[in-house]
Amino acid sequence: MALVNENFLKLPENYLFSDIAKKVNVFKATHPKAKIISLGIGDVTQPLPEAVIMALHKAVDEMGIQETFRGYGPEQGYRFLIDAILKNDYESRGIDLDPDEIFISDGAKSDIGNIGDILRHDNTIAVTDPVYPVYIDSNVMGVRGGDLLSDGHWSNIVYIPCTAENNFVPDIPVKPFDMLYLCYPNNPTGTVLNRKQLKQWVDYAIKNNVLILYDSAYEAYIQEEDIPHSIYEIKGARNVAIEFRSFSKTAGFTGLRCGYTVVPKSLKGFTLNGQETSLNRLWNRRQCTKFNGTAYIVQRAAEAVYSQEGKVQVKKTIDIYMENARILTNGLKSLGFQLFGGVNAPYVWLKTQSGMSSWKFFDLLLYEANIIVTPGVGFGPAGEGYVRLTAFGKKEDTLEAMERIRLWAV
Ligand code: PLP
Numbered sequence: 001m002a003l004v005n006e007n008f009l010k011l012p013e014n015y016l017f018s019d020i021a022k023k024v025n026v027f028k029a030t031h032p033k034a035k036i037i038s039l040g041i042g043d044v045t046q047p048l049p050e051a052v053i054m055a056l057h058k059a060v061d062e063m064g065i066q067e068t069f070r071g072y073g074p075e076q077g078y079r080f081l082i083d084a085i086l087k088n089d090y091e092s093r094g095i096d097l098d099p100d101e102i103f104i105s106d107g108a109k110s111d112i113g114n115i116g117d118i119l120r121h122d123n124t125i126a127v128t129d130p131v132y133p134v135y136i137d138s139n140v141m142g143v144r145g146g147d148l149l150s151d152g153h154w155s156n157i158v159y160i161p162c163t164a165e166n167n168f169v170p171d172i173p174v175k176p177f178d179m180l181y182l183c184y185p186n187n188p189t190g191t192v193l194n195r196k197q198l199k200q201w202v203d204y205a206i207k208n209n210v211l212i213l214y215d216s217a218y219e220a221y222i223q224e225e226d227i228p229h230s231i232y233e234i235k236g237a238r239n240v241a242i243e244f245r246s247f248s249k250t251a252g253f254t255g256l257r258c259g260y261t262v263v264p265k266s267l268k269g270f271t272l273n274g275q276e277t278s279l280n281r282l283w284n285r286r287q288c289t290k291f292n293g294t295a296y297i298v299q300r301a302a303e304a305v306y307s308q309e310g311k312v313q314v315k316k317t318i319d320i321y322m323e324n325a326r327i328l329t330n331g332l333k334s335l336g337f338q339l340f341g342g343v344n345a346p347y348v349w350l351k352t353q354s355g356m357s358s359w360k361f362f363d364l365l366l367y368e369a370n371i372i373v374t375p376g377v378g379f380g381p382a383g384e385g386y387v388r389l390t391a392f393g394k395k396e397d398t399l400e401a402m403e404r405i406r407l408w409a410v
Contacts, residue, residue, distance in 0.1 A: 007141050010148060016133065016378035017041055020362075027366055037401045039328075039389040040372040042187065042347070044252045046320060048301075049313035052251060055304035059297035073293040076284065077104025077260065081299045084306040085260060089245070095232045101264050101280060103287055104302075106294050108217050108246035108259040113138040114290070115213060115242065115261075118282040119179065119269070126158035126177035128170045130188050130376055130383030132215065135181040152381040161382040162189060164351060168340055169197055172204055180205065182231075183215040185222060188379045188388040189349040190325075190341015194226045198234055205240040211269070211279075212241040217259075220250040220318055222344045238264040242279070249346070251305045251314050258294055258302040321346045324391035324398040331402040335409045346391040349376070361387055369408040371401050 020040060028036070048056075062068035076082075082102045090097050105111050112134050121143040127135050136154060139145050146156030153159055158177045160170040168191035170182075182201065185192050193201075205212050214231040222229055231237045243262040247253035263280045270276060304310045329342040332350060342348040350373075352361040358375035365371045365387075376386030391398065 005141065007143055007145070010145070011137055011140055012148070016374070019378070020372065020374065023363070023366065024372060031370075034370045036366075036370050036372060037393070037397045037404070038372040039393060039398075039401055040374050042249075042390050042392060043254050044249065044317075044321075044392050045394055046252055046317045048252045048256065049305070049310055049317065051304040051307050051310035051313055052256075052301045055300045055307075056297055059300035063297065070296045073296055073299070075288045075291055075293050076100065077102065077294060078296070078299050081303045084303050085245075088306045090230065090232070093230060093233055095230060097232070097238075097262060098265065100284075101262055103261045103263065103283060104294050104299060105259050105261060105287075105291070106257040106298075107248060107253075108215065108244040108261075109134055111244055111259065111261040112213070112215060114286070115283070116142040116144070117286050117290075118279060119211070120272070123178040124156060124158060124176070126160055126173065126180045127380075128162045128182065128186070129159040129381060130162065130379030130386070131181070132183055132187050133379065135183075135213070135215075136380075152377075159380070159382070162186075162191070163382055164338065164340065168349075169193065170201075172200070176208070177210065179211045179213060181213045181215065183217070185216075185218040185227075185345035186341070186347075187218065187345075188347055188374065188376065188383065189386075190343075190345035190347030190388075191349070192222065192224075192227045192344045195228055195234070198228055198231065202231065202234045202237045202240060206236050209270075210240065211267075212237070214241050214243045216243060217246040218249055218345050218347075219245065220314070221322065221346055223322065224344055227344055232262070232264075239266050239268070242267065247302050247305060250318075251302075251310075252317060253298075253302070256298055256301060258298050320395065321391045324393060324395060327395075327398050327402055328389055328391060331406065335406060337409075342391070348389040348391070350387050350389060352385050352387060355385060358384055358387055365405075365408070369401075369404040371404060 082099045125139050125144055145154040158175050160173050162168045162170050168189050219229045231241045231243055246259035263283045265280045267279045268276045269279045325342040328348045332339050338351040340349040358377040362375045374388040376383030
């Protein structure tokens with residue numbers, strides 16, 4: 001008899017976005033003529049950059065010719081892409097990494113979910129709250145979550161609230177923990193940590209033997225000078241942090257799928273009896289056993305992101321989204337809303353009016369302005385009383401949504 005991993009059964013049946021989809025479907029059925037604008041789900045809308053398309057075509061042609069056909073590639077990724085990453089994402093910021101510290105994958109979500117394979121089941125994890133749900137759900141599947149409590153917290157997870165009260169800068173909690181997820185620029189709040197604020201966490205991790213899992217999927221959206229693009233810009237971070245990166249939001253790869261994870265060789269884990277071991281070695285072993293590499297054509301496409309034309313085209317797309325973010329932040333501010341993020345990230349985190357719940361605000365905007373947002377409470381208990389708006393839509397839709405909110409709010 002095959003027994004199941006019962007931790008899966010602890011996870012609530014409905015994922016946030018399916019709950020939203022259900023509500024939207026009911027609305028559509030009862031209001032068939034309404035023109036809905038979504039400022040909800042965090043997917044890109046602009047097409048892939050021309051340089052990426054050209055690289056894809058070329059790579060596809062290579063696959064059809066005997067001399068240039070490629071079968072299985074290295075599990076860790078092709079050197080041409082790893083070298084482009086090292087040069088453009090790290091050397092350019094004074095960070096010296098070895099090629100075998102980079103692992104190419106089919107996206108950050110897989111790696112974030114899979115990293116738990118190399119870490120003991122009884123580590124205590126800490127997350128900022130609100131949070132990208134994958135950090136919690138993947139740990140619940142892997143035993144580390146404990147049980148879901150009636151207040152929306154998981155019993156074995158340390159929550160670090162990030163709200164307007166602490167200006168979205170997480171305070172170091174009293175309760176000890178072994179692993180910490182940090183995501184900056186943050187999904188869902190769109191907020192960032194400056195160099196000094198991130199350094200406090202790195203120093204804490206060094207002092208307390210904490211492993212930081214640093215998700216910088218939105219790094220390309222950083223506009224301000226003092227915001228680190230990589231955690232390795234902070235001294236000592238290579239001894240305590242794994243970094244996850246993605247081409248999804250950087251270059252529109254949500255449907256193409258490519259990302260990478262940095263596991264420095266100086267990063268040590270420990271056995272129960274205190275013996276040191278290399279996390280890089282364990283992750284490499286894990287990948288070689290369970291992963292057969294990312295498609296060659298996709299890695300060629302990702303390489304093109306770093307070409308001269310690719311860089312210009314990627315910037316153009318990001319500028320489009322950040323212009324949307326400006327339309328939302330300026331418009332909402334002028335209406336007197338309290339909001340956060342939207343400066344170094346494609347997300348705007350809006351406080352609901354007069355303490356209204358996230359779902360109530362969601363319903364009002366859907367029914368009265370035909371706009372979809374994401375209820376903040378879906379990202380964790382500290383998200384209650386907020387909603388997330390995304391800048392990934394088309395400019396004309398963002399402008400129209402803002403106009404509808406203006407009419408609705410007055
Ligand atoms: N990390 C964060 C914070 C995200 O918001 C997302 C996607 O929305 C991902 C990772 C997933 O990235 P990928 O598309 O590379 O799997």
